[in-house]
Amino acid sequence: MKENGHVFLIGFMGAGKSTIGRLLADRLRKDFIDVDALIVQKENKSISDIFSEHGEAFFREKEAAYLKKISGGSIIATGGGILYFSETLEWMKQNGTIVYLQAPFSILYERIFQDSNRPLAMTKSEASLKELYSKRHDVYSSAADLIVPTDCRVEESVDLIIERLQKD
Ligand SMILES: Nc1ncnc2c1ncn2[C@@H]1O[C@H](COP(=O)(O)OP(=O)(O)OP(=O)(O)O)[C@@H](O)[C@H]1O
Ligand SMILES: O=C(O)C1=C[C@@H](O)[C@@H](O)[C@H](O)C1
Ligand SMILES: [Mg+2]
Numbered sequence: 483m484k485e486n487g488h489v490f491l492i493g494f495m496g497a498g499k500s501t502i503g504r505l506l507a508d509r510l511r512k513d514f515i516d517v518d519a520l521i522v523q524k525e526n527k528s529i530s531d532i533f534s535e536h537g538e539a540f541f542r543e544k545e546a547a548y549l550k551k552i553s554g555g556s557i558i559a560t561g562g563g564i565l566y567f568s569e570t571l572e573w574m575k576q577n578g579t580i581v582y583l584q585a586p587f588s589i590l591y592e593r594i595f596q597d598s599n600r601p602l603a604m605t606k607s608e609a610s611l612k613e614l615y616s617k618r619h620d621v622y623s624s625a626a627d628l629i630v631p632t633d634c635r636v637e638e639s640v641d642l643i644i645e646r647l648q649k650d
Pocket of ligand 2: 494495518529560561563564599602
């Protein structure tokens, strides 16, 4: 783990970034920030309302801007689309360790489908979500310092991240 650096959890919707982030922060005694929740709080609107009122590009700009304001050494659950801007990835590489939470599409689909808090999952068909998953899988994999499976018990994923961060 980089000294004073953040731990960025990346991965597709339902991969467990929010769930794992909270537990990881407790175990490592660090602050936990969920970028999705931060945007909702700062903009005082739900993610779905931001998407429908201002569009996806507006959401992505806010996401990148709020991410960069988080103070050092936090555990950060990013949004699934955080790598939308390549410049954000460069910033993340310089400011912490990037952990890709990975699970097969079929498992993630079961976790996210019909969840009204995830506008992309609500508006896209299973086939187009699968296509998005495949594209993102390549981007997340090449961005990651560590890849950790989340198609297991939550505690196993958390233990694995801690073990690998200590070696990193
Ligand atoms: N090993 C695991 N790690 C993480 N989450 C798991 C695991 N096994 C089951 N889950 C479940 O999967 C769901 C993951 O949802 P969560 O909201 O944490 O995902 P997310 O990556 O933050 O999604 P989003 O990008 O939409 O915010 C939770 O309901 C959690 O309990
Ligand atoms: O995968 C995505 O593009 C998104 C995931 C969510 O975490 C939110 O950031 C938003 O719904 C977009
Ligand atoms: Mg989340």
